Amino acid sequence: MKNKNKNKNKNKNKDKNKDKINLNYFFEKINKKLNNLLIQTKIDFSKIKINQININILYNISININSKLEKLKNIANIFLINPQTIKIIAHEKKNLLKIEKTIKNSNLDLNPFITNNYIKILTPKLTEEKRKKIIKIIKKKSENIKISIRNIRRIFLNKLKKKIPSKDEEKNIQNKIQKITNNYIIKIKELTKQKEIEILKI
Known part of the structure; x- marks a missing residue:
């Protein structure tokens, strides 16, 4: 038991x-x-x-080069210098103005400007x-x-x-x-x- x-x-x-x-x-x-x-x-x-440019939005912008549309990534090198700054170096300097104008006229709300033979883009103010x-x-x-x-x-x-x-x-x-x-x-x-x-x- x-x-x-x-x-x-x-x-x-x-x-x-x-x-x-x-x-x-x-x-x-x-x-x-x-x-x-x-x-x-x-x-x-x-x-x-909040205050960072998305570099990818620029890759597929089409630029009119000699009556032919070219993707920006194919005619320039695009660099993210810091979260607020993008630098674009054209393969050919003669295309700088066309690139700048196309980005300005896009609906991306970006304001590029040319300085020292390259294009600079700063983050839009929040x-x-x-x-x-x-x-x-x-x-x-x-x-x-x-x-x-x-x-x-x-x-x-x-x-x-x-x-x-x-x-x-x-x-x-x-x-x-x-x-x-x-x-x-x-x-x-x-x-x-x-x-x-x-x-x-x-």
Whole structure:
């Protein structure tokens, strides 16, 4: 009888340990999922270059050279000197004026000028209206991410409810998951605030 009781107790302890391992697994999983979301948010926010010219928009501009349309990338070398400056060196200097005029007349809102036998383009000034639009986009992204965090919390809570033996433990686990998600929401808010400050400083 004693052996049977010992075996029963061992089995109970095993079951308890299984529950603990499962809970640890769930906590690790929710942390990993939320951390991946945070990393992706950082990547997405870093892609919002406020004061940087996109050099790719110039590659396929067509320039009329001797009654034939040529792609800019085929008749000139285009360099990004810094995030605010593009330098264009024509293969033939006689084409400089044509290149400058074509870029000015394009709908790219760029103002090229010739200096020292090459063309220079500076970033257009960021207007107040443009800043507000960008901040609005960032805030919208931020709100969507916070909704995703809350959805992840809800999904994990629903999964865990089936594995929680008591109401007290359920409440305790809910509080733990709430703390985890709150922490990530705070981090998203901080990222959003940092990006807003960056936009306003430019």
